Amino acid sequence: MGSANNSSSAARKARIEEMRRAERSRERRKRTLVIAASVVVVAGLVVGGVVLVDSRSGTKDTAASSDNGKDTGDVNSKSSGDSGHFTTGKDGVRTWKGTLPRTHVTTPVSYPMHPPVGGNHNPVWADCNGDVYTQQLHDENAVHSLEHGAVWVTYTPKAAKADIEALAAKVKKTPYSLMSPYENQASPLILSAWGHQVAVKSASDPEVDKFFADFVQGPQTPEPGASCTGGVMK
Numbered sequence: 001m002g003s004a005n006n007s008s009s010a011a012r013k014a015r016i017e018e019m020r021r022a023e024r025s026r027e028r029r030k031r032t033l034v035i036a037a038s039v040v041v042v043a044g045l046v047v048g049g050v051v052l053v054d055s056r057s058g059t060k061d062t063a064a065s066s067d068n069g070k071d072t073g074d075v076n077s078k079s080s081g082d083s084g085h086f087t088t089g090k091d092g093v094r095t096w097k098g099t100l101p102r103t104h105v106t107t108p109v110s111y112p113m114h115p116p117v118g119g120n121h122n123p124v125w126a127d128c129n130g131d132v133y134t135q136q137l138h139d140e141n142a143v144h145s146l147e148h149g150a151v152w153v154t155y156t157p158k159a160a161k162a163d164i165e166a167l168a169a170k171v172k173k174t175p176y177s178l179m180s181p182y183e184n185q186a187s188p189l190i191l192s193a194w195g196h197q198v199a200v201k202s203a204s205d206p207e208v209d210k211f212f213a214d215f216v217q218g219p220q221t222p223e224p225g226a227s228c229t230g231g232v233m234k
Helices: 002-048 059-067 139-147 161-172 206-215
Strands: 083-088 094-099 129-132 151-155 177-181 189-193 196-199
Touching: 129 161, 139 151, 139 177, 151 161, 151 206, 161 177, 161 206, 189 206, 196 206
Parallel strands: 129 177, 151 177
Antiparallel strands: 083 094, 094 196, 151 189, 189 196
């Protein structure tokens, strides 16, 4: 039994280390692309002296509408676009049955669940590389983190201090996870992933480890391997 547990632990550590290496590689590639793009833009402006002017009213609205429904869109909308309902499994995990859109929006979003488990969200994610926040996050940024495959731990003032500290320690050593206070939720301790959520009784609740194992970069992830650093509210 001990040998099996050791093998499982070693495999998980190897998986986490591989995710960290992939994260560092993505950041290097991103910096290279940003520098290259900047050089091209500057050169284009010097040679052509190009100035783009939107001379017709309604152009911006048309462009925004053309991106609506796409993850790369950037539109103004107060709706999450979510439709459906939760179903609860025997293990207490609630799974959203329905639609969770992924359009980028730049306004506050009204979600049908708290904390939200998906839907339209801000273009910038909350850092989720084992980040523990002491202030409540904007839902719209945290939902973007869920899209990247993160597990989000939230708690109310009713949660025991010992449980908060234990869960914070777990998050800090787990890439693709984050933690923050959240006042408007039904239970003192809740774990959320894209399309999934569970309330736990304490940090030692067996469902904590199970939820992390199932949903950190789990099969529900819309954008597996996407960055969990370089976001917002650091």
